[in-house]
Amino acid sequence: MSDPPVDPTLFRQQIARWVTGVAIVTAREGSADVGLTVNSLTSIALDPPLLLVSLSEQADTTPVVGRVGTFGVSLLTVHQRALSERFARTLPPAAKFEGVALHRGATGSALLDGALATFDCRVEASHPHGDHRLVIGRVIASExxxxxxxLVFFRSRYAPPEAIPGLGPRASSGP
Ligand SMILES: Cc1cc2nc3c(=O)[nH]c(=O)nc-3n(C[C@H](O)[C@H](O)[C@H](O)COP(=O)(O)O)c2cc1C
Structure with missing residues (x-):
């Protein structure tokens, strides 16, 4: 007995109602940096600290993460929307990083200056599922x-944070 098919376009619209932040995942192979915008990031364990990200098999960054076994994560602020847009475009990796203020994490991955927080990860597991690959990274350093x-993403758009109750400047300085 097979389940009735779910329309992929409808599924995309429906899951876009799940509000997320936005991050840049990077990896470094030799002296070359790669990176992409993601919103599939989630923490799956605190002890040890584990992050999960779902990377498209089509993305140039995905095989590099697989080869080097490490990656960096930078959580974006509302002021870094242009970086989110740039890292979501199909550009040569060097063009993505041109003029971007960054520093290096313990793994050598690029971490973006001015991010909310950054994480340096070692790949613990990687599972192909459908057209994406689930990558689990152990956080070995963080800032x-x-x-x-x-930066908030909702219904396939960047949402102004003040549009979301409780996320305004006063709430953001809380615990
Ligand atoms: C807000 C936002 C979130 C995204 N989240 C993901 C994601 O979680 N995983 C993914 O593989 N691509 C995601 N993308 C698409 C990639 O950023 C895009 O395909 C990028 O061009 C891939 O770059 P690369 O081929 O240089 O690695 C997202 C794009 C945007 C705008």
């Missing part, structure tokens, strides 16, 4: 960064 408001 707390800017206290600016987050």
């Amino acid at each position: 707390t960064g800017s206290d600016a408001l987050p």
